Amino acid sequence: xxxxxxxxxxxxxxxxxEFAVALAxxxxxxxxxxxxxxxxxxxxVLDYVELTADVTDEEQVREALDxxxxxxxxxxxxxxxxxxxxxxDFEDTTPEEWRRVMRVNLEAPFLVTRAVLPYLKxxxxxxxxxxxxxxxxxxxxxxxxxxxxxxxxIGLTRSLASVLGPYGITVNAIAPNVVRTADLISTLLYVVDxxxxxxxxxxxxxxxxxxxxxxxxxxxxxxx
Numbered sequence: 001x002x003x004x005x006x007x008x009x010x011x012x013x014x015x016x017x018e019f020a021v022a023l024a025x026x027x028x029x030x031x032x033x034x035x036x037x038x039x040x041x042x043x044x045v046l047d048y049v050e051l052t053a054d055v056t057d058e059e060q061v062r063e064a065l066d067x068x069x070x071x072x073x074x075x076x077x078x079x080x081x082x083x084x085x086x087x088x089d090f091e092d093t094t095p096e097e098w099r100r101v102m103r104v105n106l107e108a109p110f111l112v113t114r115a116v117l118p119y120l121k122x123x124x125x126x127x128x129x130x131x132x133x134x135x136x137x138x139x140x141x142x143x144x145x146x147x148x149x150x151x152x153x154i155g156l157t158r159s160l161a162s163v164l165g166p167y168g169i170t171v172n173a174i175a176p177n178v179v180r181t182a183d184l185i186s187t188l189l190y191v192v193d194x195x196x197x198x199x200x201x202x203x204x205x206x207x208x209x210x211x212x213x214x215x216x217x218x219x220x221x222x223x224x
């Protein structure tokens with residue numbers, strides 16, 4: 001059986017690093033893409049492919065993906081984890097800061113997903129997992145730009161799920177709030193393993209269309 005492969009953005013530290021380690025532990029070959037070097041992640045993942053690039057730059061994304069395909073030959077899973085979350089009052093948010101947040105949190109997942117899509121289609125099986133935020137539903141007053149970008153990411157997820165289901169590719173969003181890292185990792189692995197299938201939902205591997213937003217809070221998981 002072919003070894004499946006995964007690309008994780010924002011993999012240098014934090015959740016991105018933990019996602020990369022967890023996928024490797026599941027038997028995936030893993031590449032990480034970040035704006036900075038990822039030595040700590042590379043220490044924890046065997047045969048790790050470390051990519052340094054700006055996810056908001058289409059040419060850099062393409063070059064990084066060429067390196068991944070050169071090593072792996074194909075790609076099956078994309079985790080769009082890269083993000084920024086500056087805090088400021090709405091009236092103090094400059095147009096430059098607003099555009100920066102939108103580029104990193106919303107445009108970058110668009111660019112990276114668009115770039116990897118031909119390889120997921122060719123593999124006949126794929127998973128795209130977007131890391132959103134449960135704070136979209138509570139709307140903290142000092143994170144308007146961040147919340148707007150994450151709401152847009154959820155919209156992108158829903159639209160792509162409909163478009164890509166017939167190709168055996170599921171597109172899902174995980175929206176964490178205050179939650180244990182272990183719970184978040186187990187949710188990611190569930191989405192990757194099962195495609196978020198349940199008995200009352202169509203099977204994307206048979207052409208069904210599926211979108212599941214998983215919101216995570218401490219001690220509570222809601223699938224809807």
